[in-house]
Amino acid sequence: MPDTKTGPDVTGLYFELFNEIGIISQLSRASFEARLPDGMVLPHFSVINHLIRVQDGRTPLQLARAFQVPKTSMTHTLAGLEKRGLVEMRANPDDARSKQVWLTEAGRTFRDEAIASLAPDVTEISDALEPDEVAEMIATLARLRKRMDAARD
Amino acid sequence: MPDTKTGPDVTGLYFELFNEIGIISQLSRASFEARLPDGMVLPHFSVINHLIRVQDGRTPLQLARAFQVPKTSMTHTLAGLEKRGLVEMRANPDDARSKQVWLTEAGRTFRDEAIASLAPDVTEISDALEPDEVAEMIATLARLRKRMDAARD
DNA sequence: ACTATATAGTACGATATCGCACCATTCAAG
DNA sequence: CTTGAATGGTGCGATATCGTACTATATAGT
Numbered sequence A, B: 001m002p003d004t005k006t007g008p009d010v011t012g013l014y015f016e017l018f019n020e021i022g023i024i025s026q027l028s029r030a031s032f033e034a035r036l037p038d039g040m041v042l043p044h045f046s047v048i049n050h051l052i053r054v055q056d057g058r059t060p061l062q063l064a065r066a067f068q069v070p071k072t073s074m075t076h077t078l079a080g081l082e083k084r085g086l087v088e089m090r091a092n093p094d095d096a097r098s099k100q101v102w103l104t105e106a107g108r109t110f111r112d113e114a115i116a117s118l119a120p121d122v123t124e125i126s127d128a129l130e131p132d133e134v135a136e137m138i139a140t141l142a143r144l145r146k147r148m149d150a151a152r153d
Numbered sequence C: 001a002c003t004a005t006a007t008a009g010t011a012c013g014a015t016a017t018c019g020c021a022c023c024a025t026t027c028a029a030g
Numbered sequence D: 001c002t003t004g005a006a007t008g009g010t011g012c013g014a015t016a017t018c019g020t021a022c023t024a025t026a027t028a029g030t
Helices: A010-035 A042-053 A060-066 A071-083 A105-125 A131-150 B010-035 B042-053 B060-066 B071-083 B105-125 B131-151
Strands: A087-091 A099-103 B087-091 B099-103
Touching (some): A010 A042, A010 A105, A010 B010, A010 B105, A042 A071, A042 A087, A042 A105, A060 A071, A060 A099, A071 A087, A105 B131, A131 B010, B010 B105, B042 B087, B060 B099, B071 B087
């Protein structure tokens, strides 16, 4: 029997791929967090950054979906951000069950400072890949991510 | 002033890259863990898999370094594996401070079964990337990882 | 040998993460 | 309207993760 469309052991290859991705994720996360103040972790920053890139006023559930985490995890993360005064939870005028998350001035300032303090780490490793390699990688990874997303039914 | 060697905002590109990597890491981890029995998580599987790929008898510290996690985390993971009878901790004959981690038969069986149960998920998304794309991606990611590793001084 | 330092592992406490169960509100069916 | 199902959010408990501090052993310098 000739080899099939996907070949015999693509499985092993994907294993390796996800392994590499997992390690880099862990390394980058550790780097990020080393720059963040005391008890703050990557999700704290990520949520704030997301609120700036898209728009204020997302609901907790929207955020949970955007980050592919359970809603209880998002509740916890948001509680941390609110405790630190970086976001503000308001009632959702359109739905009494729901809330909205709004950035405070402190939240925006925090984000700017965090990015500024992270930049040196990025530039230190920026010689590993050419900019167009990075861009190509992003495109390919995005393709893979969307495929995985779709497979979650 | 003309643009520098790395250009103006590679930072943003790398941000995006790490973001994509983080999301895929999370998605793949969630998929993996959905297939694993009750309280088992990815690190449990990863350690067993690593012990088979390299060799039995690694020390906890070697494993912690291989996975870039604090040694306390590895202690915890190994305790879980031992409790489930998948590995065996023995004294290190060469160093009384140290231990060795050995796979049990149950551990090897578990790994085979886990891989078998994971394979369908992999094949389901294996049409997202061509095999040589995967291979190229692995190579590029490995380059990035090594660079990041080196930057950790 | 003797002491200072480094190394391997663990105990403990603080969060993070997440599944399950629950409440309030909304929506759909009649 | 009324009622049952769906949805948004949280409380709670079980682990996971990790930093700090500690013990035991090994190693280096004298």
